[in-house]
Amino acid sequence: MNQQKYYKENANDVVHFLEYNAERPHLIIPEYGRHLQKLIDQATFIKDREERNKAAKYIIQVMGSLNPHLRDVPDFQHKLWDQIFIMSDFRLDVDSPYPIPTREVINLKPERLDYPQKNPKYRFYGNNIKYMINVANSWEEGEMKSALVKVIANHMKKSYLSWNKDTVEDVVIFEHLYELSDGRINLLQSSEELLNTTDLMRTNKKVSNKSQVGNGQKIQKSNNFKKPQNGKKPFVKNNNNQK
DSSP, X not given: OOOOSSXXXXXXXXXXXXXXXXXXXXXXXXXXXXHHHHHHHHHHTOOSHHHXXXXXXXXXXXXXTTSGGGTTOHHHHHHHHHHHHHHTTTOOOXXXXXXXXXXXXXXOOOOOOOOOOSSXXXXXXXXXXXXXXXXXXXXXXXXXXXXXXXXXXXXXXXHHHHHSXXXXXXXXXXXXHHHHTTTSOOOTTSOOOOOOHHXXXXXXXXXXXXXXXHHHHHHHHHHXXXXXXXXXXXXXXXXXXXX
C-alpha cells in the first residue's frame, strides 16, 4: 500500500477558511458568545414554523444553562425570550410565551431626571435643609410649624459648625434661614435662642467617636498581651507528640 499518511495542503486553501474578528458580524450581546449567535442566525432562516419554534426553545435552554439556578424562574425566562429576539435583530418569527419586544421599546430612552440645585449658595447645609424649609413654608402658622422651624435652625447651626468655624452667632443662622426661605421665615426680630455651640460641638464629637469604637476595641485587645518578664521567652509546651 502506497497511500500517503500525510499530504501537503495548499496554504491559500487553509487561510481561506480562517475567520478574523474584523470580518465577523457584530455581537449584539457578547456575553453569550459567537456560537450562540450563530445558532440564532440559523434559526431565523428555518422555513418550517414548527421546526423554528423547536430551535428557539432549544436555544432558550442553552441560554438558561449559563445560569442554572435561575433557569426555571418565570421572570428570568421572560428575560431570556426578550434577549433571543434582540440577538436576532427582531427577525426571529416564533411563538413566544411572553409579549414580543419591539425595536422602539428597546431603544426607548428613559426620561431625564430632575437633579436638585446644581450650585447651592450654602453647600454646607445640604439640599435636605432646603426641602425641610419648603415643607415648613407649606404649613400653617402654629406650634407645629414653630417647632419645625426651630429644629431646622438648630440643624443648620450644627452643619455650619461642622464645616466652618468653631463658633457662630445665631443671627448668622437666622439670616441664612431668611434667605433660603425666600423671606417667609423671619427669626431676626424674635427672641428665639438656638442650642449652645458647646452642646452642638459635643454632639458632633459623639457621632465621630462612634465610628472609632471598632478600632478602639481592637487596640484594647492588643494591649492585653503581656510581655514576658526579664526579656525571656515564655515556655510553650508542644503537644504534637501526644500518644
